[in-house]
Amino acid sequence: MKTDAFALRHIGPRENDLEHMLKTIGAATLNQLIDETIPSDIRLKSDLDLEPAMTEYEFANHIQKLGNKNKVFQSYIGLGYNAAIIPAVIQRNVFENPGWYTAYTPYQAEIAQGRLEAILNFQTMVIELTGMEIANASLLDEGTAAAEAMALLFDVRSRDQKKNKTNKFFVSEEILPQTLSVLQTRSSPIGVELVIGNHEEFDFSSEYFGAILQYPGKFGQVNDYTAFISKAAENEIKVAVAADILSLVKLTPPGEMGAAVVLGTTQRFGIPLGYGGPHAAYFATKDEYKRSMPGRIIGVTVDTDGNRALRMALQTREQHIKRDKATSNICTAQVLLSVMAGMYSVYHGPKGLQYIADKVHASAATLANALEQSGYLQTNTAFFDTIVVKADAKKVKTIAKENEINFYYIDDNTISISLNETTSITDLNKIVAVFASANGTALTLIETLSETNHFPENVNRTSPFLTHDVFNKYHSETALMRYIKMLERKDLALNHSMISLGSCTMKLNAASEMLPLSMPQWNNIHPFAPLDQAQGYQEMLAKLEQQLNVITGFAGTTLQPNSGAQGEYAGLMVIRAYHQSRGDHHRNIALIPSSAHGTNPASAAMAGMKVVVTKTLENGNIDVDDLREKAILHKDNLACLMVTYPSTHGVFESAIIEITQLIHDNGGQVYMDGANMNAQVGLTNPATIGADVCHLNLHKTFAIPHGGGGPGVGPICVAPQLVPFLPTNPVIPTGGENAITAISAAPWGSALVCLISYGYICMLGAEGLRQSTEYAILNANYIKEKLNGHYDTLYSGENGRAAHEMIIECRPFKEKGIEVTDIAKRLMDYGFHAPTVSFPVAGTMMIEPTESENLEELDRFCDAMIAIRKEIEAATLDNPNNILKNAPHTLMMATTDSWNFPYSREAAAFPLEYIAENKFWPTVRRVDEAYGDRNLNCSCAPIEAYIES
Known part of the structure; x- marks a missing residue:
């Protein structure tokens, strides 16, 4: 056995399991199974x-050597990307923690309450910093978030605008260049005409339905957009603002200026640059546009007992329901990154964010003063973290490169410099030294930071933010570590058990693949x-x-x-x-x-x-x-x-x-x-x-x-x-x-x-990749045969084989009052996340085990499904007080003094022997989906706000 072969560690079934699995399936060899599954005319x-x-060791050395070919300069390029400090407590306990990074989308809310709370924190942070009414669980990046804003504003045009086919969308020339490019891609196919120009010269004509502004501008200029947005509103033009989220700690929130949508990236809230991503974009809008809002929204509801619970809200907005009538095809968020950004705000709190923003702004102001003293012209009349300097770009670039510093060179005589939370006084002096060398002036060292605000009083933020308890109580590492762990314990992820989601392929994410991300x-x-x-x-x-x-x-x-x-x-x-x-x-x-x-x-x-x-x-x-x-x-x-x-x-x-x-x-x-x-x-x-x-x-x-x-x-x-x-x-x-x-x-x-x-x-x-596919097909067919006689498989290939997944029929159980959702919730009591429910066929389950799951785990899952099948048999249509309808069963239920159910606590919580070794307790009972949509609340608020009188 080649114990250093990665395939041995990635693929679940052992060599001595193969004979048993093939016998169960009814195939002599793995090759026979594959031949019976994939048509011969398309085989490689x-x-x-x-x-x-x-090997894993060889890859570790290889990726280290390859990484050493990257040169990590001090980058002050900006344009929506800034170096950030990842708090070690968040890096270790979220970013590098399989309890967080191997979890699935929280469609099964009862076993995802920790993640849902973390995302609710993110949404609350966004709402309060932007001054808006509702925010989503994140989007892919700032460019695509801007495109989604354009699409939303196009969708919510007034009746007259739709009748007149109003289709022009104004884009400020201050917009980030990559955002403009994405807008260009997304506008033409849906019939939107982009008009790019200076917002101060915009004519507010009736041909426009919307506009987008950058705040601060792409090279740092801070503008007061209050008058623009007010005049746009008078002309039925809705305005989106792409805003730097850290700047909103100090600047008037666009929501207070009247913006219809505020969007941007949260990358600088403790997320690594990573050569472009992944980063969590944010998107906030008015409550009246919630039905047109792209992406996922986490909302607050109650469970069966009336206790507070969280879930994904307003799913009828999704493209899965609207299909070709959808205005967005968003099928994912950037949850891991939004969790990190939310935790960054939890860790620092309002005072910590204020300190960081003040330091960043003071660094920019101090640098501007120092360069002006050295004879340079700084042209931004108001700025937060980015200054624009007139200088010989070619000369400065040569010296900066020698000192491992990157600026953004706008043209031959203009340089943009964006500062960030990692910037120290030593770094500022290195920048000043570059410019002093470029024009031959004496270097004047910076010793302290200036505290002067370099933006007008009328854009100075006065409203409070992050007032909820969660942002004001976990500021020591011990406290935050325990808070993160508390949330993690509420979530079922791959580090607990198999997640056999059809079409979602929840396989091993090997540690050796993940480690380079922290380098x-x-x-x-x-x-x-x-x-x-x-x-x-x-x-x-x-x-x-x-x-x-x-x-x-x-x-x-x-x-x-x-x-x-x-x-x-x-x-x-x-x-x-x-x-x-x-x-x-x-x-x-x-x-x-x-x-x-x-x-x-x-x-x-x-x-x-x-x-x-x-x-x-x-x-x-x-x-x-x-x-x-x-x-x-x-x-x-x-x-x-x-x-x-x-x-x-x-x-x-x-x-x-x-x-x-x-x-x-x-x-x-x-x-x-x-x-x-x-x-x-x-x-x-x-x-x-x-x-x-x-x-x-x-x-x-x-x-x-x-x-x-x-x-x-x-x-x-x-x-x-x-x-x-x-x-x-x-x-x-x-x-x-x-x-x-x-x-x-x-x-x-x-x-x-x-x-x-x-x-x-x-x-x-090549061999390991092929084997992974073969074992994915083997594992799926093994489950198919193990469940045969208990559940019908809805579709099979011409030889009776499944591919890597199969659909099991659950609709006949309605005769006993049991829905496929009941099976999904009951699986939680057995320690499993449900397979894909009601897709692509309503009332069914689609199961995909992947190649990474071993025989023992496959058998545990099958045992659970077979046990549930017996519970279905015992159910009757006239008695909804049964073990499936009441699932999942929480620890509080199992330990309460009263037990008003016609089955034992043991049957509810420990129906099979293996569960006692590794019990996972759902933290809430079944959530009330309808209540959550009727009483939509998508931010942190006191429990009294959710309970009906």
Whole structure:
């Protein structure tokens, strides 16, 4: 046994388990199982052409050497990214803690109360700092948050504006360049016309529905936008403000100026630069727009006993429900990062944030004074942390580089300098020395910081913020450590038990893949640093792109999309650009099977395409006859087919090559949703089935952890004809020769977490990747057979096999009054997170164990499901007071003096023997979803605010 082989540690079942598992399944060998699962005409003929697998030790040395090629300069580039101090207590207990980074999206609220509270803290922080009424659980980055603001304001136009087809959106020339690029990408397909200009010269005409301003401006100028927003409101123009969140500690909140939306990034609240991400954007708006608000909102409700509980609110807003009528395709947040940013505010509190903001502003003011004394002109009339200096940029750049300092060079005679919380007096003196050397003046040392405010009194913040107890009681490390641990104990994550979510691939996130994220040579690089300072990153990212090309069989990859839904959108926008380059501007029909993931039609609508739904057969497969009929009907305007493979039902459809050829024959391109790529890697690939573009969920197949609902990475891989259109960035050019504008803010998206997938592929190698896929299929089929006779599997392949996941039928249990939700809640008592509930078929469960789960865990899960099946048999329609309807059972229930249930406490809490060894207690009883929507509250408030009189 090669005990240093990473595959041995990543893959759950042991070699001596294989015979038993295959016997259960009814296959002689693993190869036979795979042959019976994947059609022979799409099987790869040889192993992937990848370098030999590294051991964990070899990878650790490799990534250290590669990281040493990055040069960590003092970066004062700004443009929305600033060096930040990660409090060690947060780095160790959240960022590096699998209890936080391996949790799933909190759809099962009763076992996610800790994460939900942490996100509620984040929302409260955002609401209070921005002066707005409601905030969401975070978005992907500032650029995409700005695009979501534009879409929201377009959606909530007045009746007259919609009638008159008012479609102009004003963008201040002060906007960050990467934000403008994302706005350009997102505006055209939905019919919005951008007008870029000086806000002081804006004419407020009736042709506009909205505007966006930057606060402070991209190079630091602070403007009072009160008059602008007031005049805009008089003309029915709603205003979004992209605001630096730390500046709002000192500056008047945009909400107090009348803004309709306030957005930005929380990166500087204790989140590493990471060469561009992942970072948590924030988004706040008015209560009246909550139904159009993108992303997730955490709200307060009550449980069965009337106790306070948290859950995700207003889910009917989501693209899964609205599909092609959705204004957003957001399917994730940046939860791990929003938790960190929220904890940063909890740790520092209002006084701590005030101290940090004062220090940053004082540093900028002191530097401005020192440079003016050295003969330089500083041109910002009001600023928070960024000054603009007139100087010989070429001369300054040469000297700064020698001193390992980065500024942003606006032009040959203008330099922008953005300071941050890491900036010390020593750092300020180094900056002054650079400029003194550039013009030959004597160096005057800075000894203390100036305390003068360099912005007008009328934009000086006077309102209080972070007044809730949570921001005022955990300021010692001991206190915060215990608070974080208290919340962690309320959450069920992968470090407790299997999370067998169909289509979500909750596999091992190996420690050896995660460790590099904490290394300063990887997490301290500014995304707009010169390329020669990021050679380690450039090598790693290029190698990862090449690895993904090999895995998918495609010719090119962009890593820029920072979620799966962003990847969908990017793929469709590249297809759109391809058609337009050929003069086929009219090709706008997207064929989408009725079983498709909800983000598919939402993404197509956002890309300016018209969705035509195709039928699905009773066996779950695409109705090829219906597809053919619609492809031929729309052949003159066909843009693409969006297809998930293997299907959302967990089946490798044997007609896939016929399907893709049909689309090509009628002038379309094939977009393959990569959500189920964990059943393909090393055995087949998107190019082989005839696709032209696919997105990959690196947070699924390639081991980036879900982080409680983010971060994610959704790169797209494309065939040769689409490579020229891969997206670029306005600051650091990327992409193809005819690149579309930016999909997300940073050139390589969430580059830091790409290290995880890079490590995953390097340490598994071709053989390990293939084995991972084989064992994912093995584990799924093992569960399928173990549950056979207890639950029916809804769909199977032609040989009766599942792919990497399967759907079990739960609808007949309604005869006994049991819903699929009851099974999901009861599983919590057995120590398991529920599989995917009611997707893609209402009243069913979709189970995906992944390759990382061992035989013992698979058996425990099956034992739990079989025990629940027996409990279902004992239920009766006329008696809802049963063990399933009352689930989950909390510790408080089990230890209370009174017990008014027709079953024992032991049956409720310890139904199987294994549970006693590792009991997980849900902290609340079943949450009341309807109450939470009727009484929406999305911030920290006293318990009295939630309890009906």
